Amino acid sequence: MKVLKVKVPATTANLGAGFDTLGLALTLYNEFIVEEHDGVVIETEPRNLYLEDPEKNLFVKVLKYACENRGKTFHGAKVKQINNVPVARGLGSSATAIVGAIVVSSAVSKIPLTDERFFDIAYKFEPHPDNLLPAWKGGFVTALTDNEKTYYNQIDFPEDLKAVVVIPDFELSTEKARSVLPEKISLKDGIFNVQRVSLFLSALQNRRYDLLKVAMDDRFHQPYRKELIPNFDKVLENAYDAGALGVSLSGAGSAIISLSNENFDQIGNAMVEGFKEAGIKAEYKVLDIDREGAKLEILE
Numbered sequence: 001m002k003v004l005k006v007k008v009p010a011t012t013a014n015l016g017a018g019f020d021t022l023g024l025a026l027t028l029y030n031e032f033i034v035e036e037h038d039g040v041v042i043e044t045e046p047r048n049l050y051l052e053d054p055e056k057n058l059f060v061k062v063l064k065y066a067c068e069n070r071g072k073t074f075h076g077a078k079v080k081q082i083n084n085v086p087v088a089r090g091l092g093s094s095a096t097a098i099v100g101a102i103v104v105s106s107a108v109s110k111i112p113l114t115d116e117r118f119f120d121i122a123y124k125f126e127p128h129p130d131n132l133l134p135a136w137k138g139g140f141v142t143a144l145t146d147n148e149k150t151y152y153n154q155i156d157f158p159e160d161l162k163a164v165v166v167i168p169d170f171e172l173s174t175e176k177a178r179s180v181l182p183e184k185i186s187l188k189d190g191i192f193n194v195q196r197v198s199l200f201l202s203a204l205q206n207r208r209y210d211l212l213k214v215a216m217d218d219r220f221h222q223p224y225r226k227e228l229i230p231n232f233d234k235v236l237e238n239a240y241d242a243g244a245l246g247v248s249l250s251g252a253g254s255a256i257i258s259l260s261n262e263n264f265d266q267i268g269n270a271m272v273e274g275f276k277e278a279g280i281k282a283e284y285k286v287l288d289i290d291r292e293g294a295k296l297e298i299l300e
C-alpha cells in the first residue's frame with residue numbers, strides 16, 4: 001500500500017496592478033500525506049477541528065471529486081495535513097489543498113495530469129488561476145481564462161528578490177474581499193493598471209527595481225479592499241520607509257507583501273508596527289520564490 005506525500009507552495013496573487021492575472025509561488029508549504037483507507041480519517045498539524053471534518057476538508061472534497069470524476073467510487077483515505085500556510089490571508093491556502101489533491105489523485109489513478117484535467121477539476125472549487133498555477137507549477141505565472149480555456153505563461157523572476165510577508169491576526173475571505181469591488185471601472189483606471197503591469201514585468205526583466213514602487217500601484221482592487229484592512233496605507237508607508245522596493249496586498253488579503261533585495265527584517269518589523277498601531281497583532285515571514293511547485297513523493 002503506497003503512502004504519498006505532496007508538498008504545495010503558498011502563493012501571492014495580483015502583485016498590485018496584476019489583479020486576477022499574476023501569481024507567485026513562495027517557500028512556505030502545506031503538506032498532505034495520504035494513504036488508501038476505508039472511510040475518511042483526517043489528522044491535522046497544528047490541530048484544526050474544522051479541517052478534520054471530512055465534509056469540510058477541501059483536500060478530501062477535491063480528492064473525492066477527482067476520483068468520482070473518472071467514474072470510480074471513492075472509498076476513503078487517511079490524510080495527514082500539515083498546515084503552514086495561514087488560512088484566509090491571501091496566501092493561497094485553498095489552492096494548496098486543491099492542487100495537492102489533484103496531483104495525488106492523478107498519481108494514484110496513473111492518469112496523466114494534463115492542463116485540461118487540472119482545470120476541469122480545480123475550477124469546480126476555485127476560479128483563480130493566479131493562485132492555482134503557481135501552486136501547481138511554481139515560480140511566477142501570468143494567466144487568463146478565455147472562453148473556458150486557460151492560457152498561461154511562466155516568467156523569470158529575479159533570484160535576488162525575496163517577499164517579506166506580513167500576516168495580520170485576522171482572516172479575510174476572498175468572497176468578502178471581492179464583494180466590495182465595483183462592477184465597472186473607468187477607462188482611466190483601466191489604463192492606469194495596464195501601464196503598471198507592463199512596467200512591473202519590464203522592471204523585473206531588466207532589474208529596474210527603482211520602478212517597482214510605481215509599478216505595483218493599483219486602482220482595480222486595493223483602493224476598495226483597503227477599507228477592510230486597518231492601517232493598510234500606513235503598513236505600505238512603513239514598508240517603503242524601511243526600504244521595500246514594491247508593496248501590495250497579497251491576493252485578496254489580509255496579508256501584505258513587500259518585494260526587496262535587502263533590509264528584510266527591517267521591512268518586516270516596520271510592517272508589523274504599522275498593524276500594531278491599529279491594535280492588530282501581526283507577524284512577518286521572509287520568503288524566497290518557490291520555483292518547483294507541487295512536489296509528490298512516494299514514502300513507502
Ligand code: HSE
Nearest residue numbers: 013020128174251252
Ligand atoms: N486574484 C484573486 C483576488 C485571488 O484577488 O480576488 C484570490 O485568491
